[in-house]
Structures are given as structure tokens and as C-alpha cells.
Amino acid sequence: MMAGSVALPLMLGGYVGGACLALVAPSSRAARYITALGAIVGSVAALAVAARVLVTAQPLVLTVPNVLAAAGGLVLSVDPLGAFFLAVVALGSLPAAIYGVSYTAAYEGRSSLQFFGLMFNVFLLGMSVVACAGNIFTFVLAWELMSLASYFLVMTEADVVETREAGLWYIAMTQFSLVTLLPMFLLLAPGAERTAFADLRVGAAHLTPQLRGIVFLLAVVGFGSKAGVVPLHVWLPRAHPAAPSHVSALMSGVMIKLGIYGVIRVAFDLMNGGPPWWGGLLLVVGSVSALLGVLYALMEHDLKRLLAYHSVENIGIIIIGLGAGAILHSYGLQTLATIGFAAALYHTLNHACFKGLLFLAAGNVVHRTHTRNMEEMGGLIKQMPQTALLFLIGSAAIAALPPLNGFASEWMVFQALLAGTSIPRPEVALGFPVAVGMLALASGLAAACFVKAFGISFLAMPRSAHAADAREAPASMRVAAWMLAGACILLGVGASVVVPALYRVLESVGGLVVDPQLAPAPGLWIEAPRALGHLSPVLIAALLASIVLVTVVTVHRVHRRPLRLSDTWGCGRIAQTPRMEYTASAFAEPLRRVFAELYRPTQDLTVSVHPDSPHFVQSITFTSEVRPWFEEVLYDPIVRAGRLIGVGVRRLQTGSVHLYLVYVVAALMAALASVWWWP
Amino acid sequence: MIEAIAVLTQTLAFVALAPGLTGFIRWMKARLQGRRGAPVWQPYVELRKLFAKERVVSKTASWVFRAAPFVVFGTSVAVASLVPLVFVPTAYDRIGDLFAVVYLLLLGTFFLALAGLDTGSPFGGMGASREMTVVALTEPTVALSIFALALTAQSTNLGDIIRQTVAEPVRALGTGHLLAFTALFIVTLAETGRLPIDNPSTHLELTMIHEAMVLEYSGPYLALVEWAAALKLLIFFVIAANLFLPWGVAFGWSPARLILAFLLIVLKVGMLAVLVAVLETRVAKLRLFRVPELLSASFVMALLAVLSTFLLR
Numbered sequence: 001m002m003a004g005s006v007a008l009p010l011m012l013g014g015y016v017g018g019a020c021l022a023l024v025a026p027s028s029r030a031a032r033y034i035t036a037l038g039a040i041v042g043s044v045a046a047l048a049v050a051a052r053v054l055v056t057a058q059p060l061v062l063t064v065p066n067v068l069a070a071a072g073g074l075v076l077s078v079d080p081l082g083a084f085f086l087a088v089v090a091l092g093s094l095p096a097a098i099y100g101v102s103y104t105a106a107y108e109g110r111s112s113l114q115f116f117g118l119m120f121n122v123f124l125l126g127m128s129v130v131a132c133a134g135n136i137f138t139f140v141l142a143w144e145l146m147s148l149a150s151y152f153l154v155m156t157e158a159d160v161v162e163t164r165e166a167g168l169w170y171i172a173m174t175q176f177s178l179v180t181l182l183p184m185f186l187l188l189a190p191g192a193e194r195t196a197f198a199d200l201r202v203g204a205a206h207l208t209p210q211l212r213g214i215v216f217l218l219a220v221v222g223f224g225s226k227a228g229v230v231p232l233h234v235w236l237p238r239a240h241p242a243a244p245s246h247v248s249a250l251m252s253g254v255m256i257k258l259g260i261y262g263v264i265r266v267a268f269d270l271m272n273g274g275p276p277w278w279g280g281l282l283l284v285v286g287s288v289s290a291l292l293g294v295l296y297a298l299m300e301h302d303l304k305r306l307l308a309y310h311s312v313e314n315i316g317i318i319i320i321g322l323g324a325g326a327i328l329h330s331y332g333l334q335t336l337a338t339i340g341f342a343a344a345l346y347h348t349l350n351h352a353c354f355k356g357l358l359f360l361a362a363g364n365v366v367h368r369t370h371t372r373n374m375e376e377m378g379g380l381i382k383q384m385p386q387t388a389l390l391f392l393i394g395s396a397a398i399a400a401l402p403p404l405n406g407f408a409s410e411w412m413v414f415q416a417l418l419a420g421t422s423i424p425r426p427e428v429a430l431g432f433p434v435a436v437g438m439l440a441l442a443s444g445l446a447a448a449c450f451v452k453a454f455g456i457s458f459l460a461m462p463r464s465a466h467a468a469d470a471r472e473a474p475a476s477m478r479v480a481a482w483m484l485a486g487a488c489i490l491l492g493v494g495a496s497v498v499v500p501a502l503y504r505v506l507e508s509v510g511g512l513v514v515d516p517q518l519a520p521a522p523g524l525w526i527e528a529p530r531a532l533g534h535l536s537p538v539l540i541a542a543l544l545a546s547i548v549l550v551t552v553v554t555v556h557r558v559h560r561r562p563l564r565l566s567d568t569w570g571c572g573r574i575a576q577t578p579r580m581e582y583t584a585s586a587f588a589e590p591l592r593r594v595f596a597e598l599y600r601p602t603q604d605l606t607v608s609v610h611p612d613s614p615h616f617v618q619s620i621t622f623t624s625e626v627r628p629w630f631e632e633v634l635y636d637p638i639v640r641a642g643r644l645i646g647v648g649v650r651r652l653q654t655g656s657v658h659l660y661l662v663y664v665v666a667a668l669m670a671a672l673a674s675v676w677w678w679p
Numbered sequence: 680m681i682e683a684i685a686v687l688t689q690t691l692a693f694v695a696l697a698p699g700l701t702g703f704i705r706w707m708k709a710r711l712q713g714r715r716g717a718p719v720w721q722p723y724v725e726l727r728k729l730f731a732k733e734r735v736v737s738k739t740a741s742w743v744f745r746a747a748p749f750v751v752f753g754t755s756v757a758v759a760s761l762v763p764l765v766f767v768p769t770a771y772d773r774i775g776d777l778f779a780v781v782y783l784l785l786l787g788t789f790f791l792a793l794a795g796l797d798t799g800s801p802f803g804g805m806g807a808s809r810e811m812t813v814v815a816l817t818e819p820t821v822a823l824s825i826f827a828l829a830l831t832a833q834s835t836n837l838g839d840i841i842r843q844t845v846a847e848p849v850r851a852l853g854t855g856h857l858l859a860f861t862a863l864f865i866v867t868l869a870e871t872g873r874l875p876i877d878n879p880s881t882h883l884e885l886t887m888i889h890e891a892m893v894l895e896y897s898g899p900y901l902a903l904v905e906w907a908a909a910l911k912l913l914i915f916f917v918i919a920a921n922l923f924l925p926w927g928v929a930f931g932w933s934p935a936r937l938i939l940a941f942l943l944i945v946l947k948v949g950m951l952a953v954l955v956a957v958l959e960t961r962v963a964k965l966r967l968f969r970v971p972e973l974l975s976a977s978f979v980m981a982l983l984a985v986l987s988t989f990l991l992r
Binding site: 421443451591593 | 731734740741742743754756757760772773775778779783785788792796798799800803807808811814815816817818819821822826830836898903971978982985986990
């Protein structure tokens with residue numbers, strides 16, 4: 001009991017202290033260390049809080065009623081679902097804090113690290129409190145802290161035009177999300193004084209089915225734009241590459257997961273789930289996000305933007321799990337629904353680990369090569385062996401290769417979809433095989449994409465001087481990434497321990513009924529109920545390791561001749577240069593042709609020949625670009641309308657003080673008039 | 680304990696028989712084309728020769744290139760241990776299901792594609808790119824075929840599917856099963872680099888998928904890669920034979936049943952091998968960008984398989 005009551009204030013104290021002290025730090029160097037220290041204290045305390053709540057399954061409550069008492073005061077109430085997401089936040093922020101110490105050194109003299117430290121800790125505070133919030137006021141306050149602080153973090157390199165554009169997209173989308181969330185909470189709250197989540201649960205029970213549907217739609221749009229589902233994902237591929245890498249790791253690995261948290265909290269905890277179309281909508285949105293996310297990632301040669309598109313894919317996979325669970329739930333198949341929800345939570349946790357890892361490893365590369373363009377990398381495995389191994393572990397995990405964690409959670413999602421065939425209505429159940437096909441295609445394409453990402457960036461010969469001169473990243477940056485790599489391996493191999501724990505988390509979600517038989521003593525197997533399938537990741541890992549070991553030993557016993565190093569075979573050419581290597585564009589070319597209808601690439605080929613003879617080609621220029629056309633169709637009209645309104649409103653802003661005084665008086669009169677009109 | 684020994688023996692038999700299948704298909708093709716052909720055991724001789732040869736590795740290659748053959752061979756053997764060749768294990772069967780089989784094979788391909796890029800040769804890069812494209816496009820078909828099989832058996836584990844098919848042969852012989860079999864057969868051709876998707880008997884310009892990717896390998900590395908490829912072919916054949924026509928597979932330890940099961944699986948795999956040999960003599964290789972059409976056709980077949988299994992159950 002004591003540990004918990006200390007840990008929660010300690011977590012807040014760590015983040016607030018880190019934020020305030022960083023701001024008054026005497027030097028940039030001191031600011032870097034204070035930032036990290038505050039964040040480390042905060043995230044370790046957050047892990048302690050989460051561990052305590054998950055182990056005891058008793059909620060932990062902390063109230064500060066004096067702060068804005070009219071709005072209900074600050075209420076932190078950590079139940080197992082909140083604790084799970086708090087753990088995800090802390091699991092991402094601890095390595096990010098350690099990583100930041102060395103990474104932000106590059107910004108010394110360019111931007112204020114004191115301000116960065118403030119925003120970094122406020123960002124972590126906001127994310128942690130979102131997971132702990134117990135009433136509307138606390139939730140919205142923390143949600144905005146998180147959004148605004150991350151906006152300032154994205155703008156760290158505000159001197160770059162691209163960053164400012166990214167910031168604009170990000171702030172617009174994040175405020176759009178708030179605009180949909182506020183009416184959602186208003187609809188849920190039964191009265192002005194009753195804004196605690198427990199009250200909302202009561203309020204939700206009295207809503208008509210139509211209003212519940214509207215609340216659900218608002219939640220999907222509001223939380224979905226934060227999570228980055230297609231077509232609300234447009235800010236992700238812009239903001240994530242612009243931010244410093246450890247901030248990208250946090251935004252991509254952790255922050256977007258709070259959108260998932262919001263959907264689960266509102267739709268399944270506060271409202272106890274709904275009719276089948278809720279799950280159907282989630283399944284469609286999830287499948288489309290998964291497939292489009294990976295398809296656009298394949299065409300991307302900016303390493304960090306590629307990772308950002310993969311976040312869209314993985315959010316899609318999580319939402320497929322949720323959707324499958326939701327449909328089964330609405331047909332009363334509670335036991336099978338639990339697989340879907342558990343799969344979603346599992347993939348949430350796993351994605352936080354491997355996406356954090358990949359962004360940190362990519363950060364190492366960007367830190368040393370000063371480019372994000374994969375076509376200028378290559379051969380980094382020799383200069384940065386540890387970073388290469390880290391990126392390889394992350395790639396294998398995200399491509400769902402056994403025995404790492406991505407495989408275990410995707411297996412669970414497949415099992416949840418398979419369970420969908422138990423639904424008595426064939427027309428509903430037939431959606432599940434289609435989702436299986438889309439998910440399988442997405443995961444196959446993800447494997448292709450990460451062969452490209454790792455192979456082009458890290459293997460073969462360096463394609464530029466930057467890449468050839470790269471050195472291994474500083475120790476603190478590697479240590480931080482190794483923590484996440486370890487988590488990827490442990491969460492994969494230990495799946496049979498993790499999954500029962502997730503079932504216990506789900507017991508705390510109001511609308512779900514978890515079969516007590518589902519959480520047996522952790523054994524060697526993950527079992528989908530009703531014996532749909534069995535899997536033992538730990539035994540697969542052991543099997544694979546022992547076979548590879550036996551093969552290596554046998555081959556080296558049988559074959560005793562030394563290794564001979566030679567040139568790559570090249571049909572008789574004299575020397576091998578990096579220009580002969582396969583490029584990232586070339587690697588993705590076959591898939592670009594296969595999906596040409598979707599990509600609609602623009603191509604421009606210019607051949608300049610010698611003036612005397614057309615047979616002597618002097619230079620060939622080829623440019624090709626893939627722009628997501630549906631973004632243009634959807635967002636261009638909105639942007640144009642916004643600009644038009646902006647130009648109109650500009651006429652009000654003449655800069656004349658007299659005119660502003662007139663506005664003030666007019667506003668006052670209007671206010672008084674309205675009071676008189678509606679007493 | 681007895682099951683552990685049995686699984687080990689079965690896996691070793693799997694690994695030992697795999698090159699024989701490749702040899703048999705080559706011999707059969709040669710006979711069909713009016714040539715005498717190399718003897719069936721030729722691949723064994725080649726493996727022995729390769730294991731004795733020197734390893735030549737490109738200067739640009741890293742440890743990934745040297746690790747990949749072991750990973751590919753390791754995953755193939757691990758998968759072989761999960762696929763029932765002559766008998767169905769009970770406890771061991773629960774280690775991995777069909778999804779584990781698919782993703783373990785993907786792990787091998789993933790590393791082989793990386794190795795293709797590692798030497799910096801355009802051949803390797805081209806092969807890697809095309810191999811990953813083909814593999815990515817076959818994934819949905821594989822997943823849906825698994826789905827179709829799992830629908831009848833209510834399980835994705837291989838042993839359960841076999842048991843269920845043997846127990847209820849009428850349901851298992853429906854249209855769904857046949858469609859799923861056809862879909863999976865096309866996938867087999869694509870995944871194992873056979874005609875009309877890829878040509879296993881040449882290295883250079885005309886094919887440029889699997890063989891281009893492994894062009895830089897030599898000596899024992901090449902032996903492991905080739906052995907793994909042969910093993911993958913046998914794995915797909917045994918999956919096709921034993922999951923769709925499981926009759927004869929032994930559930931117990933009686934020697935007579937085991938011998939019968941062995942003879943039957945040799946017969947079933949032999950028939951599939953003859954089918955592939957006939958196909959490879961009759962059809963020409965498809966242009967690379969026609970391959971997706973074939974694969975989407977197989978996807979539609981798998982989807983229809985699921986639908987008909989679902990509606991007719």
C-alpha cells in the first residue's frame with residue numbers, strides 16, 4: 001500500500017521537477033542531464049505504480065480537489081487498464097530519456113535545451129496523466145498538455161521549412177481531435193457536477209442508442225486522429241520525421257497508443273460495448289489503415305517517414321484486433337471476444353517496444369550520417385555494428401518474424417479473426433476472412449519493406465561520404481535502444497506469461513466479461529480458447545536456436561578450409577562501385593508496378609543526347625514521385641476553404657487600436673444583450 | 680519421451696529425403712523431355728561436393744551474409760519438425776501451428792533476401808526485391824488457405840486438422856477443400872521458385888528470382904541454401920498431401936501402420952512431383968509482371984474456398 005501511495009506523487013514530482021528545473025538550468029549541458037533525470041525518476045515511479053496496480057488489481061486513487069473545483073478537481077484513478085497504458089508510456093519514456101542525453105547535444109547552440117527539457121517532461125507528464133485520469137477535466141487537461149508539448153517538441157528544429165509545415169499539420173489535426181472529443185464527453189456526462197468516469201458510466205447507460213452511436217463515432221474520429229488511422233493519419237508521416245528521434249520514438253511508440261486507450265475506455269469501459277456495426281467499423285478502418293500504411297511505407301525512402309507510415313500499419317493491426325473483439329462481443333461470444341481485445345493490447349505493448357527501438361536506431365543513423373535519405377546510406381553495418389544489430393532486431397519484430405514479439409501478437413490477431421467464424425450471421429462472419437487476407441498481405445509487405453529498410457541502409461557498400469565516415473553512436477544511445485531490444489525478445493519469448501496477464505487487465509474493463517478459465521497459470525503455451533490454436537513461442541525459439549547451433553557446429557566440424565575473401569562477381573567488370581548497387585527505389589519497383597493503380601506515380605524522363613548524333617546519350621534524368629492521391633482529394637478542399645476564410649477574417653485585423661476598441665465595446669454589448677435576452 | 684525420439688527421427692527423415700525429391704523431379708522432367716537425365720541421387724552428390732569446396736565470400740559482405748544460410752536451413756528444419764510426415768505427434772504438435780510454419784519460412788526468406796543485398800551485386804538486389812515481392816503477394820493466399828482448413832477443423836494446428844479430416848471425410852472432401860488445395864498448390868510453385876513463376880534450373884537473366892538472390896553463395900553455404908530450398912519444396916508437398924489427403928497418416932506407434940504411412944506419403948509426394956514435372960515441361964515461364972495476376976487468381980480461389988466451406992458447413 002505504501003509503495004503505491006508514494007509512487008504516484010513521485011511520478012508527478014519527477015516530471016514536474018524535471019520540467020521546472022530544466023527551465024532554470026544554468027547551461028545547456030546541465031539542462032540535458034536534468035531533463036533526463038526528471039524523466040527517469042518519473043518513468044521508474046510510473047512503472048512502480050503500474051506494477052502495483054497490475055499485481056493487486058486494486059485501483060489507486062489520488063485527488064486534488066482544490067484545483068479548479070468547479071470542473072471537478074484533479075482526479076487520478078489508476079485501474080488495471082490505465083495501469084497497462086501507463087506501463088506502455090513508461091516503457092517508452094525511460095529509454096527515450098536516457099537516449100536524449102547524448103542525442104540532444106547536437107542541438108546545443110541551435111535551440112534552447114532548457115525549453116526543450118521543459119516540454120519533454122511536460123509531454124511525459126501529459127501522457128502519463130491521460131492514462132491515469134479519473135474525470136473529464138483531468139483527462140482533457142492532460143490530453144492538451146500532451147498535444148501542445150509534443151507540438152513544441154516537433155518544432156525543435158523550427159529553422160527548417162519542412163518542420164514548420166509539419167508543425168502546422170500536426171497542431172491542426174490535434175486540435176481537430178480535441179474538437180470532436182469535447183462534445184463526446186458532453187454527451188456522456190449526466191450533469192455538470194458529475195464528470196468523474198464512474199458518473200459517465202451511469203450517464204452512458206441512460207443514453208439512447210442513437211446518441212451512443214454518435215458518441216462512438218466522435219470517439220473513433222477524435223481518438224482515431226490521434227492514433228493515426230487512415231484517412232486521419234496525414235500528420236504522422238510529416239511530424240514524426242521532423243521531431244528529434246527520441247521524441248519520434250515517444251510519439252510513434254507511445255502517444256498514438258493513447259488514442260487506442262481512449263477508444264477502449266469510452267466504447268468498451270464507459271459504454272459497455274455496442275451493436276455489431278461498431279466492431280464492423282473498427283474492422284474496416286483497421287484493415288484499410290494496415291494495408292495503406294504499409295503500401296505507402298514501401299514507397300518511402302526517408303528512413304523516419306517510412307517508420308511513421310509503419311505506425312499507421314500497426315495501429316491498423318491493433319484496431320483489427322479491437323474490431324474483431326467488438327463484433328464477437330456484440331454477439332455475446334464473450335470468451336472469443338477476449339482474444340481480440342487481448343491481441344489488441346498485446347500488439348499495443350509490442351509496437352511500443354519495436355517502434356521505439358526502430359526510431360532510436362534510426363536516430364543513431366541520422367545522428368552520425370546527418371541524412372534521413374536511405375539512398376545515401378549503405379554499409380553502416382561495418383561502421384555501426386551495434387546499431388545495425390538493434391535495427392535488425394526491430395525489423396524482424398515489426399515484420400512479425402518468430403520468435404520475436406510482433407509474431408506472437410499478430411498470431412493472436414489471426415486467432416481472433418478465425419474466431420469470427422463462430423458468429424451465427426454468415427453475412428457478418430464473411431467480413432473476417434477478408435480482414436485475414438488484408439492483414440496477411442500487410443504483414444508480407446512489411447517484411448519486404450524491412451528487407452528494404454535494413455538492406456539498403458545497413459548492408460553492402462556506403463553510398464555517400466557521410467555513410468562511409470559514420471561512427472558508432474555514443475554509449476547512452478545504444479544502451480537505451482538495447483533496453484527496448486531486450487523487451488522485444490522477452491515479450492516474444494515470454495508470450496505465454498504475458499497473455500494471461502493481459503486477460504487480467506481486461507477483467508477491469510467494464511463491458512467485458514472474462515472467462516476465469518482463460519487466465520490459467522502461465523505455462524509454455526498460448527492457447528486460444530475453444531482450442532482454435534496452440535503456440536509456444538518459447539519452445540519455437542529454443543527449437544530454432546538448437547537447430548542453428550547444431551548446424552553451425554556440424555558444418556564447422558566437417559568443413560575445415562579457411563574462408564577466402566574475394567570481389568563480388570560482376571560479369572567481368574573491373575571494380576565494384578556503390579553506383580552498381582540496388583537502390584531503395586529499385587527494390588520497391590516491382591511492388592510499385594503491381595499497385596500502380598493505387599500509387600498513380602508521376603514519372604518524368606529526360607534524355608539529353610549529343611548534338612551530332614542521337615546515339616550518344618549524355619545524360620538521363622529520371623524523377624518519379626508517389627503522392628497519396630486521397631490526401632489531396634480529402635484535404636486540399638479543406639485547406640483551400642481554410643485559407644479563404646483566413647483571408648476574409650484578415651479584414652477585421654487592421655491594426656487600428658480604435659477599431660479594436662469598437663470590437664471590445666461591441667462584444668460587451670452583445671454579451672449584456674444575451675444575458676438580458678436569456679435570463 | 681518416445682514421442683520426442685519419434686519426432687526427431689521423422690525430422691531427420693524429412694531432411695534426408697528432401698534432396699531426393701528435387702532429384703526425382705529433375706529426372707522425371709528429363710524423361711518427359713526425352714533426355715536420359717541425371718540419376719535421382721544426383722543432388723546428394725552435389726551436396727557432398729559443395730560441402731567439401733572452399734567458401735568464397737565477397738569483401739563487401741557482412742556477418743549477415745554468413746549467418747543467413749544457417750538461419751534458412753534452421754528455419755526449414757524447424758518447420759519440417761512441425762509437419763507430420765508419417766505420424767501425428769500429440770504434445771509436440773502444440774508448439775506451432777500453420778501460422779508458425781508460414782512465418783518461420785518467412786524468417787528464412789527475410790534473411791536470404793538480406794544476404795542477397797549484402798554483397799552489393801545488382802543480381803542479388805534484383806533477386807531479393809523480386810523474391811520479397813512474390814512472397815508478400817502469396818501471404819494472403821496462404822493465410823486464407825489456412826483459414827479454409829481451420830474452418831472445418833476449428834484449429835490451426837496441423838495435427839488437429841489431420842485428425843478432423845480423417846474423422847469427417849465427407850465434409851473435408853467438399854469444394855472448399857479442393858479450391859484451397861489448388862490455391863495452395865499455386866503458392867507452392869511461387870514459394871519454391873518453380874515454373875511458371877521462376878525457373879529453378881538457370882541462374883541468369885531469364886529468371887532472376889530465387890537463383891539470382893543466392894548467386895554469391897559457394898561451398899558449404901550454397902549447400903545449406905540448396906538443401907533448405909529442397910526441404911521447403913518437400914515441406915509444401917507434404918503439407919498439401921497430408922492436410923488435404925491425410926489418409927494413411929499414423930496416429931500410434933504400430934510398426935505396420937508406420938510403414939504403410941511411409942509408403943503412402945512417398946506415393947502421394949511422388950504423384951505431386953510428377954504433376955510438377957509435367958507442368959514444368961508443358962508451361963513456359965510467365966513474364967514477371969504477369970505473376971501477380973496468377974497470384975491474385977490463387978487468392979480469389981482461396982477466398983472462394985473459405986466462402987464455400989463456410990456456407991456448406
